Amino acid sequence: MHVVVCLKQVPDSSEMRINPKTGTLVRQGVTSIINPYDVHALEAALQIKDQLGGEVTVVSMGPPFFEQSLKEAVAVGADRTVLVSDRAMAGADTFATSRVLAEAIRRIEQEFGPVDLICCGRQTIDGDTGQVGPGIAARLDVPVLTYVIRIREVDPKGRTIVVERKVEGGRQVVRSTLPALLTVEKELNELRYASLPGMLRAARHKPIVWNRETLGLERTEVGLLGSPTIVAKSFTPPEKKRETVMIDGSDPQRAALELADRLLAHPTFRKAVVAARRSAAMAAAMAGGSGEAGSSRGR
Known part of the structure; x- marks a missing residue:
């Protein structure tokens, strides 16, 4: 079995900012992590390799510093990694990204043999669209199985796979x-830890690097030029101001009274109290009206 895993390095969600001019995420100077869904796609591929043999190829599109994430994939058992990196690919939407990754998978097949299965995370935490996996499947003309929570059976000889997928x-x-493409949920599996031999191998690992020309793509097919998505407006939400107030707890009764006073003085709490009083008044009025109606009917 030859399984290809699509892996993306994403900015830490707690540090995300948007460039107001381009409408794209600012990645420079932001801590990056492997997309949380993608690591479960990698684990699924490694478990299939453990059970049936074969090899796992990891492919990623992004700038040169994505190499670190690919090394982490090697540390847990990936056989090879491919980084598709080109300045022209910056700012790609899901349409352009799926095109690049589909062409990369075609190139992987040419150089390393047929691909039996493609594993992707359900979605990335920086875009949350869930469109790239299905987009790759459409371009490669293979079945797509989304929201996979369990892989029941993989039959290389019969060329079939049976999965459970989450539905409403x-x-x-x-x-x-097979071949097919899966987009997986986090609950699919438990992640493994890197072994010492794996970490040593990862330290020496150099990913295969391809660019736009390697894949035979035009400038107008990648990056912002190849992205039909139009961002009408983008903004960075204002930072929430939080204030911590310490109350002396040496006198519990006094502390409780001070806490109550502060809560009652807070605008949000006052609104909640007013809303609760209105609801109670309406309920009482309705109850009173029902009682009067009942009395008149009784008379």
Whole structure:
């Protein structure tokens, strides 16, 4: 089995900012992590390799510093990694990204043999669209199984895979032919830790690096030029101001009274109290009206 995993390095969500001019995320100077869903896609591929043999190829599109994430993939068991990196690819939307990754997977097949399965995370935490995986599947003309929470069976000889996928109100069991593409949920598996030999191998690892020309793509097909998405407006939410107030607890009764006074003086709490009083008054009025109606009917 040859499994390809699509992996992305994303900015830490707590540090995300948007460039107001381009409408894209600011990545410079922001702490990056491997997309949380993608690591479960990698684990799924590694478990298939453990059970059936074969190899795992990890592919990522991004700037040169993405190499660190690829090294982490090697540390836990990936056989090879491919980084597609080109300045022209900056600012790509999901349409352009899926095009680049689909072409990279075609190139992987040419150089390393047929791909049996493609594993992607459900979505990335920086975009939250969940569109890239299905976009890759559409371009490669392979079945796509989304929201996968369990892989029941993989049959390399019969060229089939059986999975459970999350649907509204329950689960759905689906059998598909191979090759296929999965987008997986975090609950699919438990992540493994890197071994010492794996970490040593990762330290020496150099990913294969391809660019736009390697994949035979035009400038107008990648990055902002190849992205039909139009950002009408973007903004960075204002920072929330928080104030911590310490209350002396040496006298519990006095501390309780001070806390009550502060809560009652807070605008949000006052609004909640007013709303509660209005609800109580309306309920009392309705109850009183029902009682009067009942009395008149009785008379």
